[in-house]
Amino acid sequence: MEKLPASAAILKGIANDGGLFVPDEIPFVGNELKNCIDMNYKELASFIISKFFTDIDKKELDECIDLAYDNKFDSDEIVPLKKTKKAFYLELYHGPTLAFKDMALCLLPHLMKTSAKIQNLKKQIVILTATSGDTGKAALEGFANVEGTKIIVFFPKNGVSEIQRRQMITQVGNNTKVIGIDGNFDDAQSEVKNIFNDATLKDQLDENGYMFSSANSINIGRLVPQVVYYFHGYMELVRRGEIDFGEKINFDVPTGNFGNILAAYYARKMGLPINKLICSSNDNKVLFDFLSTGTYDKERNFIVTISPSMDILVSSNLERLIYDISSKNTDLVRMFMDNLNKEGKYTITDDMKKELNLFYGGFANEEETLDSIKHNFENYNYLIDTHTAVADAVYEKYVKDTGDKTKTIIVSTASPFKFTKSVMRALDEKYINYDDMELVDIMSRVSGLKIPEAVEKLKINSIIHKTICKKQEMKTEVIKFIMNK
Numbered sequence: 242m243e244k245l246p247a248s249a250a251i252l253k254g255i256a257n258d259g260g261l262f263v264p265d266e267i268p269f270v271g272n273e274l275k276n277c278i279d280m281n282y283k284e285l286a287s288f289i290i291s292k293f294f295t296d297i298d299k300k301e302l303d304e305c306i307d308l309a310y311d312n313k314f315d316s317d318e319i320v321p322l323k324k325t326k327k328a329f330y331l332e333l334y335h336g337p338t339l340a341f342k343d344m345a346l347c348l349l350p351h352l353m354k355t356s357a358k359i360q361n362l363k364k365q366i367v368i369l370t371a372t373s374g375d376t377g378k379a380a381l382e383g384f385a386n387v388e389g390t391k392i393i394v395f396f397p398k399n400g401v402s403e404i405q406r407r408q409m410i411t412q413v414g415n416n417t418k419v420i421g422i423d424g425n426f427d428d429a430q431s432e433v434k435n436i437f438n439d440a441t442l443k444d445q446l447d448e449n450g451y452m453f454s455s456a457n458s459i460n461i462g463r464l465v466p467q468v469v470y471y472f473h474g475y476m477e478l479v480r481r482g483e484i485d486f487g488e489k490i491n492f493d494v495p496t497g498n499f500g501n502i503l504a505a506y507y508a509r510k511m512g513l514p515i516n517k518l519i520c521s522s523n524d525n526k527v528l529f530d531f532l533s534t535g536t537y538d539k540e541r542n543f544i545v546t547i548s549p550s551m552d553i554l555v556s557s558n559l560e561r562l563i564y565d566i567s568s569k570n571t572d573l574v575r576m577f578m579d580n581l582n583k584e585g586k587y588t589i590t591d592d593m594k595k596e597l598n599l600f601y602g603g604f605a606n607e608e609e610t611l612d613s614i615k616h617n618f619e620n621y622n623y624l625i626d627t628h629t630a631v632a633d634a635v636y637e638k639y640v641k642d643t644g645d646k647t648k649t650i651i652v653s654t655a656s657p658f659k660f661t662k663s664v665m666r667a668l669d670e671k672y673i674n675y676d677d678m679e680l681v682d683i684m685s686r687v688s689g690l691k692i693p694e695a696v697e698k699l700k701i702n703s704i705i706h707k708t709i710c711k712k713q714e715m716k717t718e719v720i721k722f723i724m725n726k
């Protein structure tokens with residue numbers, strides 16, 4: 242097992258044996274929780290993140306945090322919490338690319354620069370990323386023109402929304418490259434992993450003064466900043482008098498790679514009073530099946546849905562949960578991951594299965610997702626995107642199923658303006674005849690919501706990235722880009 246200081250793990254992204262970095266211990270802050278009530282978002286971020294990244298100087302960390310959570314966000318609160326008659330919604334999409342990935346990816350480039358300093362790194366960092374739509378843009382935005390870095394993003398060319406696609410292919414920055422692939426997200430992600438683990442390529446890069454790192458949620462630098470907003474959401478409920486301090490609440494998370502909900506799991510281990518974690522999937526319900534049976538089985542058809550950022554069959558971050566619930570049995574984790582690679586599945590032990598009681602797994606199909614958008618808009622005048630709608634629909638099932646009345650925060654992961662076609666279609670079938678960009682204006686008119694600046698810009702920005710390639714050609718493209726060939 243490879244043991245590194247946080248700064249080195251952030252730079253590396255993934256361990257030499259292909260495993261994911263985890264904290265030595267998840268820091269417990271239960272006895273300091275009361276102090277969090279009066280913290281604003283940045284103060285909270287500093288408090289939480291410094292508990293994990295102990296080799297980064299607190300003052301430098303605070304500088305990173307200041308640069309990350311500034312007026313790039315269109316809300317002073319950074320993460321507003323909305324209330325309807327049904328539930329609370331933690332809006333994580335007020336950053337520059339309109340999805341929750343911004344919460345960590347605004348900070349990651351700064352963390353990497355600081356880490357490079359600590360580690361006395363002389364090499365250029367090459368960020369290699371596969372995206373199901375939102376990570377790509379958020380990473381590009383974060384790393385564009387950051388000195389000492391290059392970033393290359395692969396997205397499934399038919400697997401993202403039109404707005405997501407435009408956001409990426411119009412990306413400026415002389416250190417950026419965006420490529421569409423003939424294939425789905427899992428194809429892109431598995432090939433990115435192969436490229437990462439290619440020892441010959443690694444040596445070649447090394448000789449030329451480069452090293453790979455990752456902006457995907459396999460990077461521990463992505464995960465830890467995501468813990469912060471769970472504390473923020475909880476404290477906001479306390480501040481508003483919606484709950485008593487110490488009262489438990491539920492979080493409901495629309496899930497794909499298991500990164501967001503794993504951060505909630507870490508928050509709970511740190512001492513945040515959480516009752517249930519509701520893990521919501523779309524039709525690619527591999528996690529629902531895992532939570533119900535204890536068997537993870539990726540051998541099934543990949544379904545393209547209207548919540549594309551959750552169209553994932555290999556949820557990478559589950560490895561970190563497996564590690565934790567196996568009492569840190571690395572041999573066992575290695576065996577499961579080998580089985581997943583070779584046979585497409587693995588089954589956890591009965592003892593481990595018991596640890597999963599904290600989670601409630603659910604899924605929503607396309608119709609249920611569309612109904613949820615319509616219902617929330619018509620009844621509460623609240624417009625949600627397709628991913629949030631999956632979680633919302635699962636929450637209804639959860640309440641029906643369990644009768645649980647615990648206050649619940651639904652984690653809202655993207656702006657409806659990123660998925661105009663599906664969202665407007667949910668409100669009225671007639672919108673199916675319009676294209677995504679036309680629907681931006683219509684959505685604004687119908688909902689009364691202001692068009693986010695990031696979407697407004699897409700109307701005029703020109704297309705910069707036109708490359709399309711096959712999965713087998715990804716490595717060649719990476720080399721071409723890095724070596725400027």
Ligand SMILES: *Cc1c(COP(=O)(O)O)cnc(C)c1O
Nearest residue numbers: 375497498499500501550654655
């Ligand atoms: C990435 C993403 C998800 C899934 O988050 P994971 O951390 O991969 O589970 C859900 N919704 C949106 C909008 C996303 O961009």
